[in-house]
Amino acid sequence: MLASTTSRIALQARATLAQRFYATGAGANTLLYVEHKDGAIGGATLNALTAANKLGGSVTALVAGDAPESVAKEVGKLTGVSKVLFAKDAAYANALPENVAPLLAAAQSQFGFTHLFAGHTAIGKNIFPRAAALMDVAAVSDIVDIVGEDTFVRPIYAGNAIATVKSNDKIKVVTVRGTAFEAAAASGDAASEEAAPSADKPALTQWISEEIQKSDRPDLGTAKRVISGGRGMKNGENFSLLYDLADKIGAAVGASRAAVDAGFVDNSLQVGQTGKIVAPELYVAVGISGAIQHLAGMKDSKTIVAINKDADAPIFQVADYGLVEDLFKAVPELTEKISK
């Protein structure tokens, strides 16, 4: 992710808290949970690493899975990772929380980690609170900035308020909003690898199957440009107008809840409080009214464009450029004029 996509919330929080920010030295001993799929590191792990590195101290990455070897190698080269713990077991495939949470607790107890970090993704959200409960500590969700070793900034009320919170627990279990921190890069030198401690694998649930929406467009969560459609699109076929525009400018396609509920597009495209949080350089909202819950997922975008035929739609209050027009006229025209 580019610096310019860093969340505005985080930037402002950093500015106002700058004088109180302190480097924490060697105090923190952080465990980073590495999300991965098909041999690739994902799920905001690289962003969570940048957040973990801000604590100072050391970062140990935990890679669990049925075949974690290649990911463990890759993770070891990332900036700030001093050690890689790997846990190879079929029980760790598909990140089942009933098996992974006890592994996190066992690793914490063996190595005395002061912090556990992961991306605030479907997987991070699923596993981390369970792990926190096993350790009898609070969890801190969806942080957008770090003030100090025990003090974090996080949005509440769908991003309508920003809370600075201090955890008084010995162990801090934290999930990180990916769009608020840059992605860590590889630094070259490989960290040492070590087997993770063994832990209970109660196998309480059985993974059956998944249906992943395949697309050649960039990933919604990390795309530099996003075009989203709402109820105003009227049906799923009309989304092809947005796909045409998106393909022209290399954008990902998102949607409002209304568009998802009406079955126009898949639920994994939902942007908002309860869907994906995005902060691209350009966000184009087409036929979206701009409800509080939708804004929660996109108002940290750098430039927001709204196309809506209702001049009073709340989306125009956050849009840098608003065009009051019928989307069925404006979008094809935009696609055509951009290509010139």
Place this chain on the structure above:
Amino acid sequence: MSNPLRIFVPVKRVVDYAVKVRVNPAKTDVDRNVKHSMNPFDEIAVEEAVRIKEKAPKTEIVAISCGTTKAQETLRTALAMGADRAVHVEVKDDSTLQPLAVAKLLKAYADKEANKPDLFILGKQAIDDDANQTGQMLAGLLNWPQTTFASKVEINGQDLKVVREIDGGLETVQTKLPAIVTTDLRLNEPRYASLPNIMKAKKKPLVKLTPEDLGIDISPRIETLKVEEPPKRVGGRKVESVDELVDKLRNEAKVL
């Protein structure tokens, strides 16, 4: 199904989802002097329990809320939607009641009941703290399976099959009861309570307990140092045409 199912549904009273909250002048919290209602994800949880009961009428649904006296309004709503009885765990100040404490209260109540629950259905998150933690914590404390962010729930005897919303699509998992489910928005569309059902709900049993009765320490582990307004966006500029829009994006915002 051999024995009738017992479903516990925790519900939370929150600032209504349509209210645009404001930070209070002291910057310690948001202004809570506004309309409150049941957390939308919890309505979906109640609805799901009621639908299960409609198929298996001997099912018992117990709605539980931890909060101030006003939490009883939320419990009455759950009763009006079809819950059988309600449990109110009363706390003086619910602004510092945190997910770990709620999970412990729920576990303590489940442990105390002679007839154990088979299933907890919770919302995936409360729209005030946006934590998305309580169901997972409760599952960890009970050492039960958790099927979070559910968009489809199927119960067959002791078997539970859940379709979960994950990043990029859907995932199906299977487990045995007892278990924890947390609801996503697409699981169902909650019903409105009818007037006769609201009247009937007033007569349904509601017991009151305290954290002390349950032996649980609810002191907050997390302190809120301050609450601020998010940075304001300076939006509101309109362009007249697609040409002007393209020009601005290219030459002013430089994003094309």
